Amino acid sequence: DAMVIQNPRYQVTQFGKPVTLSCSQTLNHNVMYWYQQKSSQAPKLLFHYYDKDFNNEADTPDNFQSRRPNTSFCFLDIRSPGLGDAAMYLCATSRDAGGSSTDTQYFGPGTRLTVL
Amino acid sequence: QKEVEQNSGPLSVPEGAIASLNCTYSDRGSQSFFWYRQYSGKSPELIMSIYSNGDKEDGRFTAQLNKASQYVSLLIRDSQPSDSATYLCAVYSNSNSGYALNFGKGTSLLVTP
Numbered sequence: 001d002a003m004v005i006q007n008p009r010y011q012v013t014q015f016g017k018p019v020t021l022s023c024s025q026t027l028n029h030n031v032m033y034w035y036q037q038k039s040s041q042a043p044k045l046l047f048h049y050y051d052k053d054f055n056n057e058a059d060t061p062d063n064f065q066s067r068r069p070n071t072s073f074c075f076l077d078i079r080s081p082g083l084g085d086a087a088m089y090l091c092a093t094s095r096d097a098g099g100s101s102t103d104t105q106y107f108g109p110g111t112r113l114t115v116l
Numbered sequence: 117q118k119e120v121e122q123n124s125g126p127l128s129v130p131e132g133a134i135a136s137l138n139c140t141y142s143d144r145g146s147q148s149f150f151w152y153r154q155y156s157g158k159s160p161e162l163i164m165s166i167y168s169n170g171d172k173e174d175g176r177f178t179a180q181l182n183k184a185s186q187y188v189s190l191l192i193r194d195s196q197p198s199d200s201a202t203y204l205c206a207v208y209s210n211s212n213s214g215y216a217l218n219f220g221k222g223t224s225l226l227v228t229p
Contacts, residue, residue, distance in 0.1 A: 042120075042204065042219035043160065055214060090159055099148055099208035099215030101167045107152075110159040 003027070004108035006091050012114045013081050021076040021111045023091030031097045032074040033105065034066060035090040043090055049074060050097050078113075086115045118143040118209040122220035130228055135192040137223050139205030142186070149181055149188045150206040153199075154222065160204055164190065195227045 005024045013019040031050050035043040047056045049068040065077040092105040119142040129135045148167055152160035166172045166179040178191040192199055202222040208215050
């Protein structure tokens with residue numbers, strides 16, 4: 001089955017220790033997104049890639065970076081995690097990014113990040 | 117600020133009843149609307165999408181859209197305890213980085229046996 005995969009499912013890191021979260025997809029979608037979701041809050045878009053074109057949201061902290069080495073994989077790097085970065089990190093994909101009916105976003109299972 | 121508003125609930129309905137979930141949005145130019153279900157500790161799962169005014173039915177789920185009133189709803193017929201989850205309304209709006217999917221905070225639904 002075509003799907004969005006995230007690894008690891010649970011990640012524990014120490015305050016200030018860099019961490020990388022991974023996302024892969026078999027849907028062959030052009031767009032890959034990273035969201036942060038804290039408890040009882042809506043998912044918050046951090047950034048997205050349209051193919052190799054990186055699009056950062058204006059309020060995403062510099063502490064968060066992303067890489068997309070090929071169509072299938074996308075990584076979220078948190079350079080110096082703080083206690084406030086503990087959250088569920090969601091990867092999503094869509095075929096296109098025009099806000100139309102072909103742009104349904106499909107989510108991976110998420111990575112729960114704990115910062116000690 | 118383009119907003120998507122939902123009543124946080126919890127909305128409690130007995131098993132077999134109809135659950136009605138509502139959502140309003142602020143961007144009049146929005147064209148695509150989605151409902152996601154999210155179980156506690158899990159990721160959002162697409163339930164339905166709707167793009168045209170009126171009703172769209174898929175099994176026990178019906179999405180309703182009224183663009184003039186900027187209102188979208190989800191009806192769940194014959195509610196089951198397994199439907200207990202948070203339901204997220206999501207709306208595509210134009211943002212500084214292109215089109216972005218804006219989520220409401222979700223409505224918590226509890227279906228009691």
